[in-house]
Amino acid sequence: xxxxxxxxxxxxxxxxxxxxxxxxxxxxxxxxxxxxxxxxxxxxxxxxxxxxxxxxxxxxxxxxxxxxxxxxxxxxxxxxxxxxxxxxxxxxxxxxxxxxxxxxxxxxxxxxxxxxxxxxxxxxxxxxxxxxxxxxxxxxxxxxxxxxxxxxxxxxxxxxxxxxxxxxxxxxxxxxxxxxxxxxxxxxxxxxxxxxxxxxxxxxxxxxxxxxxxxxxxxxxxxxxxxxxxxxxxxxxxxxxxxxxxxxxxxxxxxxxxxxxxxxxxxxxxxxxxxxxxxxxxxxxxxxxxxxxxxxxxxxxxxxxxxxxxxxxxxxxxxxxxxxxxxxxxxxxxxxxxxxxxxxxxxxxxxxxxxxxxxxxxxxxxxxxxxxxxxxxxxxxxxxxxxxxxxxxxxxxxxxxxxxxxxxxxxxxxxxxxxxxxxxxxxxxxxxxxxxxxxxxxxxxxxxxxxxxxxxxxxxxxxxxxxxxxxxxxxxxxxxxxxxxxxxxxxxxxxxxxxxxxxxxxxxxxxxxxxxxxxxxxxxxxxxxxxxxxxxxxxxxxxxxxxxxxxxxxxxxxxxxxxxxxxxxxxxxxxxxxxxxxxxxxxxxxxxxxxxxxxxxxxxxxxxxxxxxxxxxxxxxxxxxxxxxxxxxxxxxxxxxxxxxxxxxxxxxxxxxxxxxxxxxxxxxxxxxxxxxxxxxxxxxxxxxxxxx
Amino acid sequence: xxxxxxxxxxxxxxxxxxxxxxxxxxxxxxxxxxxxxxxxxxxxxxxxxxxxxxxxxxxxxxxxxxxxxxxxxxxxxxxxxxxxxxxxxxxxxxxxxxxxxxxxxxxxxxxxxxxxxxxxxxxxxxxxxxxxxxxxxxxxxxxxxxxxxxxxxxxxxxxxxxxxxxxxxxxxxxxxxxxxxxxxxxxxxxxxxxxxxxxxxxxxxxxxxxx
Ligand SMILES: Nc1nc2c(ncn2[C@@H]2O[C@H](COP(=O)(O)OP(=O)(O)OP(=O)(O)O)[C@@H](O)[C@H]2O)c(=O)[nH]1
Ligand SMILES: [Mg+2]
Numbered sequence: 001x002x003x004x005x006x007x008x009x010x011x012x013x014x015x016x017x018x019x020x021x022x023x024x025x026x027x028x029x030x031x032x033x034x035x036x037x038x039x040x041x042x043x044x045x046x047x048x049x050x051x052x053x054x055x056x057x058x059x060x061x062x063x064x065x066x067x068x069x070x071x072x073x074x075x076x077x078x079x080x081x082x083x084x085x086x087x088x089x090x091x092x093x094x095x096x097x098x099x100x101x102x103x104x105x106x107x108x109x110x111x112x113x114x115x116x117x118x119x120x121x122x123x124x125x126x127x128x129x130x131x132x133x134x135x136x137x138x139x140x141x142x143x144x145x146x147x148x149x150x151x152x153x154x155x156x157x158x159x160x161x162x163x164x165x166x167x168x169x170x171x172x173x174x175x176x177x178x179x180x181x182x183x184x185x186x187x188x189x190x191x192x193x194x195x196x197x198x199x200x201x202x203x204x205x206x207x208x209x210x211x212x213x214x215x216x217x218x219x220x221x222x223x224x225x226x227x228x229x230x231x232x233x234x235x236x237x238x239x240x241x242x243x244x245x246x247x248x249x250x251x252x253x254x255x256x257x258x259x260x261x262x263x264x265x266x267x268x269x270x271x272x273x274x275x276x277x278x279x280x281x282x283x284x285x286x287x288x289x290x291x292x293x294x295x296x297x298x299x300x301x302x303x304x305x306x307x308x309x310x311x312x313x314x315x316x317x318x319x320x321x322x323x324x325x326x327x328x329x330x331x332x333x334x335x336x337x338x339x340x341x342x343x344x345x346x347x348x349x350x351x352x353x354x355x356x357x358x359x360x361x362x363x364x365x366x367x368x369x370x371x372x373x374x375x376x377x378x379x380x381x382x383x384x385x386x387x388x389x390x391x392x393x394x395x396x397x398x399x400x401x402x403x404x405x406x407x408x409x410x411x412x413x414x415x416x417x418x419x420x421x422x423x424x425x426x427x428x429x430x431x432x433x434x435x436x437x438x439x440x441x442x443x444x445x446x447x448x449x450x451x452x453x454x455x456x457x458x459x460x461x462x463x464x465x466x467x468x469x470x471x472x473x474x475x476x477x478x479x480x481x482x483x484x485x486x487x488x489x490x491x492x493x494x495x496x497x498x499x500x501x502x503x504x505x506x507x508x509x510x511x512x513x514x515x516x517x518x519x520x521x522x523x524x525x526x527x528x529x530x531x532x533x534x535x536x537x538x539x540x541x542x543x544x545x546x547x548x549x550x551x552x553x554x555x556x557x558x559x560x561x562x563x564x565x566x567x568x569x570x571x572x573x574x575x576x577x578x579x580x581x582x583x584x585x586x587x588x589x590x591x592x593x594x595x596x597x598x599x600x601x602x603x604x605x606x607x608x609x610x611x612x613x614x615x616x617x618x619x620x621x622x623x624x625x626x627x628x629x630x631x632x633x634x635x636x637x638x639x640x641x642x643x644x645x646x647x648x649x650x651x652x653x654x655x656x657x658x659x660x661x662x663x664x665x666x667x668x669x670x671x672x673x674x675x676x677x678x679x680x681x682x683x684x685x686x687x688x689x690x691x692x693x
Numbered sequence: 694x695x696x697x698x699x700x701x702x703x704x705x706x707x708x709x710x711x712x713x714x715x716x717x718x719x720x721x722x723x724x725x726x727x728x729x730x731x732x733x734x735x736x737x738x739x740x741x742x743x744x745x746x747x748x749x750x751x752x753x754x755x756x757x758x759x760x761x762x763x764x765x766x767x768x769x770x771x772x773x774x775x776x777x778x779x780x781x782x783x784x785x786x787x788x789x790x791x792x793x794x795x796x797x798x799x800x801x802x803x804x805x806x807x808x809x810x811x812x813x814x815x816x817x818x819x820x821x822x823x824x825x826x827x828x829x830x831x832x833x834x835x836x837x838x839x840x841x842x843x844x845x846x847x848x849x850x851x852x853x854x855x856x857x858x859x860x861x862x863x864x865x866x867x868x869x870x871x872x873x874x875x876x877x878x879x880x881x882x883x884x885x886x887x888x889x890x891x892x893x894x895x896x897x898x899x900x901x902x903x904x
Contacts (some may be wrong), residue, residue, distance in 0.1 A: 460709045460730075467727035477733050501708065501758045502732055537760045573767050576734040585732070632701070632771065 006287055012287060047075045050163040054153040055084060056134075057112055067109055071150065073163055080167045081490030082122070082139075084114040084150065109113045114147060119168050125180045138205030144312040247277070358655065360648045365593075369398050379405065385412075390603035393594040406600040407526040409519075423519065430518040434489045458487045458499050465504040467490040469589060471512050482511055486521045493525060500535035503528075509593055530606075533674040535581055541674045545579045549610050553667035556657055560621045569631050574638040575613050582609055591647045598651060599675075604658045607669050611661070615653035616645060697746040700860055701753065701771055701799075701877035704852075705793055706778035706805065707786040708757035711812040714843035715778065716754045719853050724844045731756040734768055739852055743861045749881070750857060762796065769800035773877030774808065776858045779827075781811045782819040787826070794834060802876055805867055808837045808856045815842040 050073035058066045069086035086109040126138045128149070135157045136149040152160075161180060164170050173179035372385045379385055382405075394402050405411040410419055437451070445452055462483040466472045471478050486507060491499045507524050515522040533541030549572050554561040564570050577585060582599060584592055599609050617624075620641070629637060658665060697851055704712040713735065717725050720737040737752045753772070755765045769775075779786040790809070798806060811827045814822055831838035837855060841848035860878070863869055870875045 065833070457708070464728065464730040466729070473727065500760060501730055503757065504730075505732070535760075539760060539763050542764075571767065573733075573764050576764055580732060585729070635734065635768075639734070639736060 029038070045077050049073045049075050049080070049162060049167070052152065052154065052156040052160065055156075056153050057148040057153045058151065066151075067112055069113075070154065071160070073119070073160075073167070075167065080119040080164075081116040081237065082114065082119055083116050084112075084147075086113055105187065112148060117141070119164065119182065122182045124173075124182060125161070125164075125170075127161070127178045127180070129157075129178070141510060164252060176672060250489075358391060358652065360651065361388070363393045363395045364388055364398065364402075365395045366398050369402065376420065378414065379412040382412035384603040386603045390598055390601040392596050396513075396590075399593065399597070400515070402517070403510070403513055403597065403600075404523060406597060407523050408529065409523050409526045426522050427518040430521050431491065433493050436492050437488050447548050454491050454499050455488060457501075458484055458491070458504075460485065461504045466508045466589075469508075469512070472508065479511065482517050482520070483507060486511065486517060486524060489521060490524060490528070493521075494528070497528070497532055500537075502535060502580045505584045506531065509584075509589070509596065512589075513593070530675045531582070533672075542576065542580060544670055544673045545610070546575065548607065548673050549579070549613050550667040552610055552661065552665060553617065555664055555668055556661055557618055557621060560617065560625065563625050567628075567630055567634075569634055574631075574635045575617075577639075578613055578616075579609065584613065586642045586645055587647060588643070595647060595651070604655060605666065606675050607666075607673060608654060608658060609675065610669065611654040611658040611665070612650060614657055615650050616641070618657070619650070695747065696740065696749040696881040698759045698861070698864070698871075699749040699751060699879040699881060700773040700857060701751050702774045702776065702856070703753045703755060703768055703772045704776045704778060704812075705755055705765075706757055706776075706782070707783075707789050707793075707796065708759075710757065710776050710780040710783075710786050711843045712757060712776075713754050715776070715810070715812060715849060716752055716850075717843065717845045718846050718849045722750070722846070724846070726744060733761070733764065735900075741857055743854070743858050746861075748857055748861070749838045750853065752787055752853075766800045769805075770796060771875050771877045772801050772805055773860050774806045775801065776808050776810055776852060776856065777836070778810045778812050780813050781822045782813055782816050784821040787811075787822040787830075790830060799898075802877060804863065806837070806856055806859045806863070807834075808839065808852055809834075810848075811838075811840040812843060814840040814847060842869070 050071075052071045054068050055071040056066045056068040067086045069084050071084045072082070074081045074083060075294070121141050122139055124140045126140070128136050128138070130136075134153055135155070136151040137148045137157060138149050141147075160171065164180075164182070168182055173181060209307075241340050317391075341408045368388075372379050372388075374379065374380055386406075389402070404419075405412055410422070412473070414422070437455075440448065440451060452646075462480050464478075465483060470631070474485075483504060487499055487503060490503070491497075506527060507520070510523050510527065511517075511520040514523055528535075532546065535541065550561070550564075550570055553564070564572075583595055586592075587595060599612075602608070605611065623629075624634060624637070627633070661668070696734055704716060706712055708730070713725060713731055715729055716735075716737045717723065717728065720739045731754060733756055735754045737754060739750050741750060741751075750815050753768050755768055775797055777790065777797070778788060779788075794807075797805065809827065809831045811822060811824070829838065830836075836857060839848050839852050839855075841852050843849060864871055864878065869878060869879045871880050
């Protein structure tokens with residue numbers, strides 16, 4: 001096993017800090033033991049059986065942002081605990097380490113601290129040995145939560161596992177040599193993992209051994225047999241042997257890894273709430289009192305390291321986090337039951353949510369919006385702006401201004417003056433284009449069939465677009481005329497694409513927000529830069545969207561995908577309207593505008609609308625499969641969801657799915673699938689890029 | 694609500710001929726001038742009575758635009774009846790009938806009953822297709838024919854119901870094996886089992902899918 005040392009640690013502030021920290025901690029450790037509440041814990045029962053420094057997590061996707069700390073295994077009586085305590089930031093000596101930790105606050109450190117997790121709470125450990133870079137482990141708890149990957153900058157993965165093995169029942173998965181199962185074979189491990197679409201990632205023996213030292217003989221027996229790879233003891237062995245190189249399985253494993261990010265979301269939720277509570281003055285600064293293991297286990301161990309890292313703000317175990325975990329587990333069980341057994345109570349599952357996405361924020365208002373602009377009107381940090389809108393949307397009165405940026409009509413780094421100038425130029429351009437069709441005389445039109453057809457079609461459709469909205473209702477509504485003018489002008493601006501049904505649905509909200517004819521036109525042009533291919537006569541844009549959608553469902557919910565396949569629903573035509581007009585008809589006007597601005601941020605993915613589709617489908621998977629819907633029934637069911645979709649929940653689910661899918665999700669989507677932008681292709685997951693070789 | 698039979702209908706024809714208005718007139722008995730153009734498909738349903746038997750019509754109102762055809766074709770499957778609609782004030786919608794029919798013949802089951810409807814007959818002063826031409830086309834292609842108006846409701850009930858009556862007669866005559874749902878017919882309570890028999894109608898569940 002190689003431990004590549006690509007990183008010279010001598011000039012690393014983390015490393016320097018660790019040297020200091022180590023001494024301090026050793027001292028405080030003993031202090032803690034004797035000075036702690038005492039009484040209920042044997043003061044000197046703790047024995048450190050493993051220590052490794054520079055074990056690091058990367059809380060964001062950027063390799064430069066990392067938190068290093070010390071990983072320990074501590075034996076306390078008959079119990080073994082794992083802790084990972086980040087080093088205290090040495091603000092005074094970070095100079096030579098350029099980017100490390102600069103963006104990570106003290107709070108982040110605390111967020112990720114692992115305080116005395118009983119090893120019995122660990123369900124499995126996955127080892128990752130990338131060709132380049134550091135080995136890392138992903139530790140999955142029985143609750144289903146996973147810690148972020150722990151990177152062993154100084155090596156030590158093998159020793160860690162070896163030490164663990166001396167103390168707990170650790171067995172290598174017969175199917176994947178890099179997955180180590182910890183503890184009780186009887187727990188619902190296999191169930192939950194299979195719900196991650198990992199049907200074969202973890203195979204376990206049928207043995208009823210318990211993880212007590214007393215039965216170690218039996219355990220050794222097991223692990224030996226699985227170690228030699230013959231898989232003979234596994235009841236699933238035969239199947240596994242053939243599927244070793246199943247690419248779908250590899251994907252599934254990577255999905256599991258993405259789940260480690262989920263923890264981060266759950267935690268951010270907690271911090272978010274915590275911050276709110278603090279703001280309300282409930283939590284003052286009495287942090288020591290609040291310090292409890294994040295994992296919320298009930299073991300009062302006396303090993304709480306809160307005091308060894310002074311000044312830290314402790315994260316109170318939030319009841320919500322438990323709810324999060326519980327719901328998550330429910331979801332998994334539901335998923336499993338659907339996959340394996342008959343549905344018992346589909347109603348109950350309908351209520352369940354994938355609640356991993358961040359809670360929605362209030363919409364961005366004009367005051368906060370002003371803070372994004374510099375004196376000349378440039379948006380300095382477009383990414384934060386897009387992130388903010390992604391999580392909260394916009395208050396209606398600033399949509400008019402902000403949509404122009406989101407749609408790409410205005411450049412983020414343009415000034416007020418530049419935009420004003422652009423508006424006047426564009427207005428003149430618009431008038432020129434408009435005059436092209438306005439100048440066609442009736443006599444000329446008689447010899448211009450294509451024009452007559454287009455004009456006729458547009459005129460038929462604008463009177464059938466949102467006429468129940470007051471902005472467009474009544475006879476001879478001037479706004480309906482504006483719709484017509486803009487669409488007709490667009491069909492001259494882009495004569496090849498022309499006019500196609502669905503476009504009026506896309507233009508209607510833009511005009512409603514912009515009011516101005518020319519600006520609405522140019523915003524519509526920008527939108528069509530992204531969505532235009534959906535309207536190709538041969539429907540190739542839509543077909544590639546629906547194809548990508550089917551790939552995403554296959555990745556994120558293979559039982560549902562299989563169900564669709566068996567029931568001749570793989571064309572995903574039932575999602576046609578969702579995609580073509582971006583859920584325009586599935587929500588009320590306000591909600592639809594909210595969704596659109598979220599989609600337009602292209603924050604997590606420019607194909608976020610596809611994850612929204614998956615989120616809605618997943619939400620109803622139990623009903624769809626439980627009622628054995630055929631294509632017709634499904635189509636009708638999906639149609640009738642209109643007006644009954646909870647936007648906030650859907651967005652959170654879609655966010656979680658998008659994060660889980662990571663670049664595997666992105667890989668599902670063929671290049672050129674509409675909504676993709678030529679500009680600003682940023683690497684969202686450089687970390688995975690580096691390591692998932 | 695229980696039914697003896699459930700028939701699946703589709704409404705097809707060029708965009709703007711009034712398919713959605715016909716459906717709305719039939720299901721809600723009103724002319725709704727401010728509804729939206731159809732993207733993909735929309736659904737409607739109504740109970741009717743034929744030969745004292747309650748029959749549920751489940752109606753699929755499809756989008757007419759040419760470029761949506763590759764999608765809308767998938768809706769033909771398993772339809773027992775089709776209303777093929779043109780607009781008597783727009784000649785081109787009549788000229789396109791042949792291509793609609795071709796689609797229907799290719800993608801629907803062969804025994805589907807097709808009703809040809811010349812809509813907007815309230816606009817007689819703007820007529821561009823004569824009644825005779827409509828009749829002639831229907832005769833040539835073995836379709837039932839009616840001129841109708843979604844606006845005045847003229848012949849709307851009749852169009853939907855006589856289509857159902859034709860389908861019903863075909864069932865009586867044993868043209869369909871009604872236990873085979875690909876014919877777009879579901880047997881509910883009181884309906885006769887198909888030739889292959891074996892099914893009493895007690896499994897009737899409006900809208901449910903029992904197979
Ligand atoms: N005068 C008159 N107008 C009608 C009649 N039926 C429909 N219309 C009008 O024709 C237009 C199109 O009607 P729709 O029912 O929306 O047409 P459609 O066939 O559903 O069109 P697509 O959904 O695009 O395929 C509407 O503006 C109606 O007001 C009718 O019987 N008489
Ligand atoms: Mg329609």
